[in-house]
Each structure stands twice: as C-alpha cells, then as structure tokens.
Amino acid sequence: MHEFDLDPEEVRRLGHRAADLVADHCATRTNGPVFGKVGGGAAVFDEPLPEVGCPADEVLDAAREHVLTHPFGNSHPRFFAFINATADPLGTVADYLASAMNSNCWGGDHAAIHVEDRVIHWIAEILGLPASTEGILTSGGSMANFTALAAARRAKSPRVREDGLVGTLPLVVYASEEAHSCVDKAVDLLGMGTRQLRTIPTDERFRIRVDLLRKAIEVDRADGLRPAIVVGNAGSVNTGVIDPLDELADTCAREDLWFHVDGAYGAMACVSPELRPLFVGLERADSVATDPHKWLYVPFEAGATLVREPGRLADAFRRPAAYLVHDPDGPLVGPVLFNERGPELSRGFKALKVWMGLKRHGRKGYAAAVEHDVAMARFLAEEVRGREDFELLAEPGLSIVNFRYRPRGRMLEEADLDRLNRRIANRLVASGAFFFAPTIVRGRTWLRIAIVNFRTREDDLQALVDEAARAGRAILDGD
Amino acid sequence: MHEFDLDPEEVRRLGHRAADLVADHCATRTNGPVFGKVGGGAAVFDEPLPEVGCPADEVLDAAREHVLTHPFGNSHPRFFAFINATADPLGTVADYLASAMNSNCWGGDHAAIHVEDRVIHWIAEILGLPASTEGILTSGGSMANFTALAAARRAKSPRVREDGLVGTLPLVVYASEEAHSCVDKAVDLLGMGTRQLRTIPTDERFRIRVDLLRKAIEVDRADGLRPAIVVGNAGSVNTGVIDPLDELADTCAREDLWFHVDGAYGAMACVSPELRPLFVGLERADSVATDPHKWLYVPFEAGATLVREPGRLADAFRRPAAYLVHDPDGPLVGPVLFNERGPELSRGFKALKVWMGLKRHGRKGYAAAVEHDVAMARFLAEEVRGREDFELLAEPGLSIVNFRYRPRGRMLEEADLDRLNRRIANRLVASGAFFFAPTIVRGRTWLRIAIVNFRTREDDLQALVDEAARAGRAILDGD
Numbered sequence: 038m039h040e041f042d043l044d045p046e047e048v049r050r051l052g053h054r055a056a057d058l059v060a061d062h063c064a065t066r067t068n069g070p071v072f073g074k075v076g077g078g079a080a081v082f083d084e085p086l087p088e089v090g091c092p093a094d095e096v097l098d099a100a101r102e103h104v105l106t107h108p109f110g111n112s113h114p115r116f117f118a119f120i121n122a123t124a125d126p127l128g129t130v131a132d133y134l135a136s137a138m139n140s141n142c143w144g145g146d147h148a149a150i151h152v153e154d155r156v157i158h159w160i161a162e163i164l165g166l167p168a169s170t171e172g173i174l175t176s177g178g179s180m181a182n183f184t185a186l187a188a189a190r191r192a193k194s195p196r197v198r199e200d201g202l203v204g205t206l207p208l209v210v211y212a213s214e215e216a217h218s219c220v221d222k223a224v225d226l227l228g229m230g231t232r233q234l235r236t237i238p239t240d241e242r243f244r245i246r247v248d249l250l251r252k253a254i255e256v257d258r259a260d261g262l263r264p265a266i267v268v269g270n271a272g273s274v275n276t277g278v279i280d281p282l283d284e285l286a287d288t289c290a291r292e293d294l295w296f297h298v299d300g301a302y303g304a305m306a307c308v309s310p311e312l313r314p315l316f317v318g319l320e321r322a323d324s325v326a327t328d329p330h331k332w333l334y335v336p337f338e339a340g341a342t343l344v345r346e347p348g349r350l351a352d353a354f355r356r357p358a359a360y361l362v363h364d365p366d367g368p369l370v371g372p373v374l375f376n377e378r379g380p381e382l383s384r385g386f387k388a389l390k391v392w393m394g395l396k397r398h399g400r401k402g403y404a405a406a407v408e409h410d411v412a413m414a415r416f417l418a419e420e421v422r423g424r425e426d427f428e429l430l431a432e433p434g435l436s437i438v439n440f441r442y443r444p445r446g447r448m449l450e451e452a453d454l455d456r457l458n459r460r461i462a463n464r465l466v467a468s469g470a471f472f473f474a475p476t477i478v479r480g481r482t483w484l485r486i487a488i489v490n491f492r493t494r495e496d497d498l499q500a501l502v503d504e505a506a507r508a509g510r511a512i513l514d515g516d
Numbered sequence: 517m518h519e520f521d522l523d524p525e526e527v528r529r530l531g532h533r534a535a536d537l538v539a540d541h542c543a544t545r546t547n548g549p550v551f552g553k554v555g556g557g558a559a560v561f562d563e564p565l566p567e568v569g570c571p572a573d574e575v576l577d578a579a580r581e582h583v584l585t586h587p588f589g590n591s592h593p594r595f596f597a598f599i600n601a602t603a604d605p606l607g608t609v610a611d612y613l614a615s616a617m618n619s620n621c622w623g624g625d626h627a628a629i630h631v632e633d634r635v636i637h638w639i640a641e642i643l644g645l646p647a648s649t650e651g652i653l654t655s656g657g658s659m660a661n662f663t664a665l666a667a668a669r670r671a672k673s674p675r676v677r678e679d680g681l682v683g684t685l686p687l688v689v690y691a692s693e694e695a696h697s698c699v700d701k702a703v704d705l706l707g708m709g710t711r712q713l714r715t716i717p718t719d720e721r722f723r724i725r726v727d728l729l730r731k732a733i734e735v736d737r738a739d740g741l742r743p744a745i746v747v748g749n750a751g752s753v754n755t756g757v758i759d760p761l762d763e764l765a766d767t768c769a770r771e772d773l774w775f776h777v778d779g780a781y782g783a784m785a786c787v788s789p790e791l792r793p794l795f796v797g798l799e800r801a802d803s804v805a806t807d808p809h810k811w812l813y814v815p816f817e818a819g820a821t822l823v824r825e826p827g828r829l830a831d832a833f834r835r836p837a838a839y840l841v842h843d844p845d846g847p848l849v850g851p852v853l854f855n856e857r858g859p860e861l862s863r864g865f866k867a868l869k870v871w872m873g874l875k876r877h878g879r880k881g882y883a884a885a886v887e888h889d890v891a892m893a894r895f896l897a898e899e900v901r902g903r904e905d906f907e908l909l910a911e912p913g914l915s916i917v918n919f920r921y922r923p924r925g926r927m928l929e930e931a932d933l934d935r936l937n938r939r940i941a942n943r944l945v946a947s948g949a950f951f952f953a954p955t956i957v958r959g960r961t962w963l964r965i966a967i968v969n970f971r972t973r974e975d976d977l978q979a980l981v982d983e984a985a986r987a988g989r990a991i992l993d994g995d
Contacts, residue, residue, distance in 0.1 A: 041604050042970060049536060051535075052532075055535070056530075059527060060527045063524045074626065075625050086642065086879055087879065089878040091878075096606065096872045097609070104628070104631060107627035109628065121620050125520050126527050133531075133538065134583070136611035137542075140587060146558075149588065177862040197707070197709070200711055201704075201707050201708045201712060203686045203708075218861070219861060221835060222833070225676075226706065228708065230682060337615075337865070367946070372558070380659065380702075381658045382657070383655075383658070383816060385815070395565065400565055400568075406520055463846060
C-alpha cells in the first residue's frame with residue numbers, strides 16, 4: 038500500500054478523531070470571542086515548506102491548536118457581519134461524505150450529477166421558476182451572478198464568444214446603486230466595461246427608481262448604445278431591500294432586455310409562503326442568482342445560477358474537447374453536462390449538502406428558519422425604535438437592520454455621529470462579544486446587523502443594543 | 517435551541533456515523549465497478565421537493581444507499597480518465613474540519629487566511645517562483661487560468677476594467693493546439709474573443725513550435741493588433757507534454773508579452789528534484805495555474821493561481837464595497853484580502869487540506885508520490901512497446917500514456933482502427949473493470965491513460981493491456 042493510502046480502519050480512526058474535534062469545536066463555540074483573531078499568534082503559521090512529513094495525528098493536533106481556535110465566527114449566535122450564515126451541522130456531515138467520494142461533477146451518470154440536477158430542480162421550484170429551468174451550483178453569489186451575466190451577454194450578442202467585444206456596440210447593463218459589487222466585477226470581467234454599467238438611483242426605501250431606469254434606457258438607445266441587461270435586487274446586501282421585480286420584468290419585456298435577479302441573499306426566502314409575496318416578479322426573471330450557503334444554511338461554498346430558457350447556459354459555456362469524447366451509451370452520458378453550464382470543467386460535489394439539507398428539513402423547515410431570522414430583524418428594529426438614543430435607518434425588508442446610536446439631547450454633527458458609531462462598532466467587536474461590520478449608506482455610517490443565523494435569539498439582540506448604548510455613552514464621556 | 521442546531525453530543529454521534537460510512541466506503545472501493553453508473557436507478561432521485569423533513573439518520577441512510585454506491589470512480593486503482601486524482605484520505609478529514617469551521621476566506625485576521633497565505637507561499641516555493649509571488653486558491657484549473665488571464669488582460673490593457681474591450685485594438689493570446697479548452701473559455705469569457713486566440717501548431721513531440729509562435733506575433737503586429745499573452749503548457753491535458761518554457765520566456769521577454777503557464781496538471785511535479793529539470797523556464801512565468809487537487813492529491817476543489825508581480829491581481833480584482841469598510845486595527849485586517857485576488861467575495865476554506873497535506877507528507881512525500889505516477893506511466897509505455905499488437909503514440913512526458921491496439925498482420929484502415937479502439941474502450945469501461953476515456957490526437961483515436969493515482973500498481977496496468985488485447989481480438993473475431 039502506498040504511504041498516502043490508509044487502510045479502512047485507519048480512515049475510521051482518523052474520522053472518529055475528527056468527529057470529536059468537530060463536536061468539541063461546537064461545544065466551545067461560545068467560550069471565546071466571536072471572531073478568533075490571530076493577532077500575535079501569526080508567527081506559528083510562518084513555517085518553511087516542510088521537507089519531510091509528520092504523523093497524521095500531529096497534523097490534526099496542529100489544526101486543533103492553531104486553526105480551530107481562530108474561527109471566522111459565523112457559527113456564533115452573536116455574529117452579524119456581512120451576509121454569512123451559520124451552517125447546518127448536517128451540511129458539514131454532507132461535506133465530509135462528498136469529500137470522501139471526491140466526485141468530479143462535470144457530468145456523467147454517477148450519483149453526484151443526479152443529486153445536483155435534483156437540487157437545481159428543487160431550487161427552481163422554491164423560486165417559482167418553470168420546471169424546464171436550467172442551472173448550476175457555483176462557489177457563491179459572485180460566480181452565480183457572473184455565470185448568469187455571461188449567459189445574458191451571449192444571448193444579447195450572439196457572436197460575442199468568437200468576436201469578443203472588440204468593434205461592437207457597447208452592451209449596457211442597468212442596476213441600482215444598491216447592487217452588490219460583484220455585479221460591477223462581472224461586467225468588468227466579461228469585458229463589457231464598468232462604464233457600461235448604469236447605476237440607477239433608489240427611492241426612499243432604497244428600491245430602484247424604475248422611472249429613472251426607463252429614462253436611462255431611452256438615453257442610451259438615443260446615443261446608439263445597446264441596452265441589454267437589467268439586474269434587480271432580491272435582497273440588497275446593504276439594506277436587504279427587494280426591488281420592484283414585477284415592474285422590472287415589465288420594463289425588460291417591453292424593451293427586450295435580459296432580466297437578471299441577484300437574489301444571492303434574499304431569493305431563497307421564497308421558501309416561505311409568508312415572505313413570497315415580497316418577491317412578486319422574480320418568477321418572470323430570465324436568470325436568478327441565489328446562495329444555498331446563505332438561507333439554506335449549508336456550509337461554504339454553494340451558490341446557484343438558474344436560467345429560465347433551456348440551452349442559454351450551453352450557448353455561453355459549451356466547449357468541445359477531444360479527451361471528453363465518449364460513447365453515447367457509456368457511463369459519461371448522464372442527465373446534465375454541468376461543464377456546459379458554467380466556467381469550470383472539474384467541479385466538486387457541492388450538491389450533496391443542499392440535497393441532504395432539503396431532505397432533512399423540508400420546505401417547511403427552511404421556511405420556519407428564514408422566518409425566524411426575519412422575525413429577529415423585526416425584533417431588533419422594534420427594540421431600536423423603542424430606545425430614544427437610537428435611530429433606525431428603515432424598516433428591515435428581510436433580515437438586515439441598519440441603525441445608529443444618536444443620543445438624545447446632544448447636538449452632534451453628522452460627521453461626529455459617523456465617527457462615534459464607528460468607534461462603537463470597533464469597541465463591541467474588539468470586546469469579542471459581537472461581530473458585525475458597520476456600513477455606509479448615503480454617505481453616513483450605520484451599524485449594520487445581518488441575521489442569517491438560526492442561533493440568534495432575542496436576548497442576543499437586546500444585549501447588542503444595550504452594549505452599543507453603553508459603549509456610546511462611555512465614548513462620549515471620554516472613557 | 518433551534519431545530520437546525522444540534523447539541524455537541526449529537527454532532528459527535530452523526531460525525532462518528534459519517535466516519536463509519538466513509539471507512540466502509542473505502543473498504544468496499546474495489547468491490548463494484550470502477551465507475552458507479554446509476555443507469556436504471558435514476559428514478560430514486562426523481563423526488564418532489566420535500567414539504568416536511570425527515571430524521572438526520574434517514575437522510576444519511578439515503579446517502580449511503582443511493583449516493584455512496586455510485587461514485588465517479590476516481591478512488592479506484594484502475595481509474596485513469598481525464599486528469600482526476602485519487603484523494604489523500606487526510607484531505608477528506610481536512611475538508612470535514614474546514615466545513616465545520618465554515619470560515620469565509622475573503623480576508624481578515626482569522627486562521628484560515630493565514631493558512632491560505634502560507635499555502636500560497638509553499639506552492640510558489642515548489643514552483644521556484646520568488647517569495648514575493650502572490651496567489652489565491654481557486655476551484656480548479658479553469659478558474660486558475662481564468663484568474664491569471666484576467667490579471668494579464670488588465671496588465672496589457674490598463675483601462676480594460678472601465679472601458680471594456682469595446683473600441684480597443686484586439687488583444688491577442690497565443691497557445692499551442694494542445695492547450696486545454698479552458699484557455700479558450702477564459703479568452704471568451706474575458707471578452708477578448710476566441711478569434712483573438714492563436715492556435716500554434718506543435719512539433720512531433722506535441723510541444724509548441726516557438727518559431728511559428730514568433731511568426732504569428734510578427735504577423736499580428738504587422739496587422740496592427742496587440743500581441744499580449746502567451747500561454748505555455750506545463751503538462752498538456754491530452755499528452756502530458758511540457759512546452760519549451762524557457763524559449764517561451766525568452767520570446768515573451770523580447771516581445772514584452774505576459775507569460776502565463778498552464779500547469780494545472782503538471783506544474784506541481786516541480787516538487788520532485790528528478791522531474792524539475794523538465795520545467796526549466798517555469799520560474800520565469802508572469803503567472804502560473806496549478807491544481808493541488810491533481811498532484812497534491814487533495815479532494816476537489818483546489819486549484820491555484822500564482823502571479824509573480826505583487827499588485828497585479830489587485831489591479832484586476834480590487835473593488836471597494838461600503839459594507840466592507842473597517843477599522844485599520846480591527847480583526848478584518850489580516851495578511852491578505854483574497855477577494856482582491858480573484859472574482860469571488862465569499863470563499864470557502866480550501867487551504868486547510870493543502871496545508872495539512874504538505875505538513876503530513878512534506879516535499880519529499882509528494883515528490884515520491886508524483887514520481888510513482890510517472891514511473892507507472894513509463895512502465896505502461898514499456899509494456900505497450902513490448903507487445904507487438906500495440907502502438908505507442910509517444911514517450912510519456914509525465915504520467916499520461918496514449919496507445920492503441922493495432923494487431924500485427926491485419927491490414928486495417930485508420931478509420932477502422934479508430935472504431936476498433938473506441939469499441940475496446942467501451943468494452944473495458946462497460947465491464948466495470950477500468951475507467952478511462954479515449955481521446956483524439958491529430959485526428960486519430962487513442963486509448964488515453966492518465967495516472968494521477970497513488971493506488972495504481974504495475975499489475976493494474978498489465979491487466980489493462982491484457983484486457984485491451986483480449987477485447988480487441990474478440991471484437992475482430994466478431995464477438
């Protein structure tokens with residue numbers, strides 16, 4: 038036996054040891070700071086490339102001592118930063134099995150392909166897209182949006198793959214000022230140029246101004262450009278807002294534009310009949326990006342691209358290769374060639390955790406979990422509104438709440454308020470008791486709390502507001 | 517406790533159960549066919565979206581019965597298809613721990629970022645690139661090449677991110693006819709247009725003709741185009757060949773072109789002092805793509821992009837976002853912002869398996885493992901050459917062998933030989949005893965055997981040639 042190989046009993050022993058490490062990691066989750074800052078401990082990672090190896094148990098010891106002790110923090114009930122979900126522990130078990138199988142998910146008639154195909158069908162069903170919708174799992178929202186926009190680019194410029202964008206009329210993309218930076222990144226990477234991305238202002242609720250969108254399209258047409266793609270938000274990253282998707286769908290239908298919805302964060306909330314009405318029009322999208330590693334609570338990585346019209350993804354991604362030739366009756370003929378639906382050829386088995394999660398919890402289980410987060414956000418908004426030293430930016434659309442400390446009876450300039458709230462955030466994060474990142478909305482700093490966390494409870498949020506108030510007072514008192 | 521949450525003892529129990537499933541999966545690896553074709557069993561996956569969930573153990577039962585039983589096959593000693601490595605069992609343990617931590621690896625001062633930073637340094641060291649080299653782990657070779665080519669595109673066209681490729685002189689990319697299809701795909705996705713990808717012929721050993729490359733550059737310059745990027749092969753997918761990298765580096769230096777090396781498959785063989793001389797010139801590359809999930813034997817997914825000049829990746833990928841603002845002394849200031857080195861923002865913890873693997877086996881362990889595969893390929897080539905009914909395409913450069921059945925004393929047209937060899941491949945694969953995919957080289961069909969498999973031994977390869985001969989005779993005899 039090769040030294041890399043292990044007999045099944047050693048695989049079992051190491052697996053059991055790992056299971057213990059994982060369980061111990063869970064048990065001690067709330068003992069230390071939320072974010073496991075490495076700080077002065079960084080030197081331990083500064084090793085030269087090992088010339089000779091060491092026993093597996095010593096490697097596991099190193100992981101236990103130096104790695105598991107410094108987590109990102111998103112398993113903690115008081116982690117509210119970015120949009121990073123806590124992970125379903127069953128998803129971790131699924132990742133372990135998927136890694137052991139080591140399936141390459143480009144295509145073929147093996148189980149992983151059937152599982153991913155099924156998961157894509159289920160996600161389409163959750164979103165209300167037709168059963169003929171095609172899709173693929175991606176690493177996350179950035180690649181999900183990129184993949185959808187590549188399909189849109191090809192649909193709107195049929196010779197783009199061969200000719201590139203050299204010598205063509207610019208394709209114009211429209212999104213609101215609240216769009217995620219990955220839209221900008223995708224437009225850039227796809228060679229369209231960020232100058233061709235129109236940033237449409239939002240209304241007082243941070244939703245895209247459809248009237249201004251229509252005007253922008255008109256101006257571009259008059260200028261001889263090619264309006265091509267509209268990106269709607271189904272849960273914006275900053276404020277959790279959902280654009281008027283039905284109106285966007287109308288506009289796209291009238292103007293013959295590709296209607297893409299960035300639902301990386303929010304779209305999966307369609308799993309809840311209570312929340313589904315917020316997303317009216319999503320079901321009319323040409324493409325949707327949505328992340329199972331957010332509201333389906335699977336561990337990183339799992340995003341998803343869904344495209345309504347069959348064949349559109351293959352139009353953008355199919356690329357024959359000699360070493361993939363195969364017998365039409367052979368094992369490589371499976372239900373889907375995923376390498377023809379995205380930029381990758383070799384692909385890991387991300388679908389197992391989504392499949393196992395949906396089987397374990399069912400649609401109802403996920404609906405309840407998403408509703409829990411939304412209820413927590415509403416609770417926090419209510420809590421903030423009830424306190425005279427705080428200001429709420431807006432009603433939370435989904436599960437993101439922006440608020441700031443604004444002590445009553447003190448006249449503070451806006452710039453001072455910004456500084457004060459940044460200092461509050463720094464103090465709370467430095468204490469290790471919470472983790473979140475402030476944001477800037479319309480030029481002002483807000484404490485941004487994103488709850489995609491089934492562990493968060495009301496007392497965690499009460500504590501957050503209490504501590505923010507305490508920190509604010511202390512800072513103002515020069516403490 | 518939320519129903520998604522599990523107490524640590526239940527996490528432990530499920531983890532132990534999973535460890536047993538993984539160990540049992542290993543133990544029975546060679547009991548069934550190499551490729552676990554689903555075939556008529558597909559109906560089991562054809563379920564509606566579950567409305568309500570079921571217990572975790574039932575979900576694990578379903579995975580055990582329907583998924584683990586139908587693997588892709590690349591854990592089997594007789595799997596030789598594509599370039600899909602067997603996985604180090606310790607890498608699976610690492611994936612399990614990484615999933616349990618669920619770290620988001622975009623940046624920050626948590627352990628995962630330090631681990632990925634260290635892994636990038638170690639890979640640069642293996643490749644002989646300077647210590648200042650920057651890099652990022654990717655999903656695999658396709659995204660590794662895409663990421664590098666995005667950096668190259670930006671370096672050669674500084675306004676490309678804002679302006680796109682509209683209205684500019686075409687950027688021309690050069691690669692040999694043996695280049696992987698992902699190069700073509702990247703040129704397409706980056707908006708440069710596949711018409712701007714020059715396919716340079718290869719010599720009798722399938723290496724790029726540098727003289728023809730120079731001529732092509734000259735012609736393009738004369739035509740007013742902008743020669744920009746040369747892609748060299750460090751282990752071509754079809755035949756495992758390494759281009760004359762040193763000559764390519766000379767040409768790029770003289771012509772002021774970006775020198776990218778696609779070493780997704782081969783470059784990691786630099787870990788072996790015995791094989792390193794084959795790659796002379798690699799250390800002069802501006803960028804390299806190489807896959808830990810190939811010759812570092814980690815499970816899917818892990819590719820890597822390395823870029824020599826610091827800042828080039830950030831020039832291509834940096835994109836500020838309001839909700840990522842943070843305190844310069846806070847926990848988000850870590851050693852690297854990986855979201856500024858690639859297309860993704862949220863990213864999983866792929867680095868742990870690479871880090872644990874390099875600690876476990878050391879440089880020497882990997883050198884021996886790679887040398888094993890190369891030795892197996894040479895053994896197979898020798899075996900083929902020693903049999904009068906077989907023909908070898910070429911000496912294997914690394915660990916890919918192309919050969920075909922060509923029975924002595926029978927006059928067969930080339931087209932008949934192609935058909936015969938395809939039928940041999942189908943028969944061997946259908947028997948379940950082997951898994952590989954034939955390929956087409958210069959218009960002819962060859963049995964292509966790629967060995968990135970520490971489990972493969974000489975008797976597996978002898979059996980392959982024996983069975984191919986038996987199948988060939990049987991087919992010719994009308995059986």
